[in-house]
Amino acid sequence: MALVTVLATLIIVTAIAMSLVGLLHTDITHASIQHAVASSFAVAQAGLAEAQAAVFAASDPFTYTNPSGTAGEQRPYGQNGQFIYWVDTGPAAGSPCGPGLKTLEALGEVTYLRRQIPARVRACGLPGTPYLAALFGVSIVEAQGATSRTYIVPFQASTPGSPRGGALGSFTEINFGDAGVHLNAVSETGVETLALRDGVFPDYALFGFSSRPAYEANPAVEPVPWITAVFGDIIKAQPTTGPLANRCGTAFACVTAQNSSTDVPSIQALRAAEHMRHAYMNGMVQQVLPPLVFDPDSMRSMAAANGANQTLNQDAGLGGKTDSVYAPAEFTLLVAHLASHCPPRCLRGTVYVDGTYRFMQTVTLGGESGDVTLAVRGDLIIDGNISVTNRHDLSTVAGRRLPGVMVFGLATPTPGSTNACGGNQVNGSGRFILCGGSSQRLTVDGLLYSVDGMVIGPQAMVDQIGAMHHSNRGTANRSFTNQNGTLVIRFDPMALSAVGRGLTVVSWQQLR
């Protein structure tokens, strides 16, 4: 009897113990599966980072696809994980991100209990673009004067903030020289319009708004709708090569108001405490960015090989000239001819002016949808009240990537300097100067680059679809000055792919 009792007890105890173990095991299994789900997300993100690095390292990021094609690049990751990534192949094929963009997709998997727990992420990236900034200066970027107007709007905004406006940045300093400076101040006191190459628009419409925002009297309170979300950031940048000295003594570029050398920490502080009531941006961010360098010799080679302007050369009195490399005097002849014949007979391709050049008459270089890149090996000056147009075919990716104007400067600037206009001194260092005047207009597409800075003179109007990058040759010159002029950049990030290096992610999504 006792034996039977003991046996029965043992059976009961064993059954209870086993069910307890099973219960605990199930709970732990559930928790572990959730941990595996989180891990697989991290692994997928690692795969995406690997894909980005591969495009970044590619000699030609535009055409790069992952070498294994549809099978993807498979790598083990962590203890039980692995990822597979694709660049424009497999599930990332067919340009789901759109033309001219790279589609990067990564599948992260973590093995748990012989089950694969997956996560899938996708990013759209701009190849050949090391960073996104609509207007960037190596040295000081400044706006001066009560009638200075700067709008950095998105190219082809679908809805407000989609995409956001471009960023404004510097490696050293961004200075707001006057309380009257307007930056993205859309119709503050009434509807304000902008006459651009394709029509007259209320300024708010360029950001995708259908009506004028309602402003608050208090500058610390944002207008409704909350417009700052649709603008780009101010980038306080530092080059990858190390900090550049500035008068604020900060490692990253500083934002200053008027003559102060104190770094302004935020847009709110800029608008309220510093009384820059007409300055609107999303925020201020610090970034470490690569310095950009363009090679004038490669531009010269392209122009030397460009025979598309042979007939035009002949018509302009440059008989026998087969290439597109011009001395300034030759280019003056060509411009005189273009002024009365373009359109329809316009320049084509890369054009190189070997020396400082001054536009003295209104001219269109390439017509309404051309493919001209104007490269100047000296300074480029546009006389007062003169209009210069250099537009590209923006319906194509190639047209959007094409640089517009590149001002390289002389290999060795001249010792003395001369007054270009309005007190702006030039010595061939690579300055780009618009002298101003109510009839002055620069209409340009693509990247606008200068080696030693750009000045927009009083009342001048710049209508650009693309982006600007202005360097500095170690002179005291500012990289960019808007001196009571109006600048409208419809920021097309693709213009920065003229750099040809790197990859910038413009959107990210989780597919699974």
Add this chain to the structure above:
Amino acid sequence: MTEAISSLRSQRGYVIVDVVMGVVLLALVLLTTYQVFLPTFGLSRNASERVARQQDVRLAIERIARDLHETTTAANRLVVYGPANGCTGSYQGCIAFVTARPACTGAFQVTAGSPVWEATIYVWLDAPSSELRRRCDPTTTFPVATWPPVLIPHTVIGTRVTQAAFTLQPLGSPNPTTVAVALREQAATAARPSYRYQTEFVNQTIFLPQNR
């Protein structure tokens, strides 16, 4: 007949005392076993409850994880509300952010590679019901300035949540880059006065919105 009776008498059998003794012994053994297992049952119940609650808060966070990853830190597209801007009383841990998914569930929309914002998601804790709730507003991509927005209809993404906090980080920065989510959930057994184990569970996770 006499032989038969004498044969039965010669066999040994159970008397009532034996049976009573056996039952008592069995009862003692079972009682001892139960006593031995009693703390184990408690431990099991506690472990089970803890895992269940942790999974609850994890699931609640998981239900908003993709939305938070896919949103942007652009000014006023991601808003955390405090008592100063209306998140008080029955509301707690109020946050709003935009999504590029139509009706908050469709395919992620891009144009020229950039996200196209389609709707606004509101998440908050309804303190009286201890429910963590989510509302999708497909009519706007600008979160309201002051809480509450229109919050009906909504879905419940967590229950028995006693505290919820959303924090933009770095703290106090005008340009936050991350969102910290902290949820505190109470065990169902917490109401039992004899319950001796942990009754509240907290999960804190940091999300990095990936879009600009």
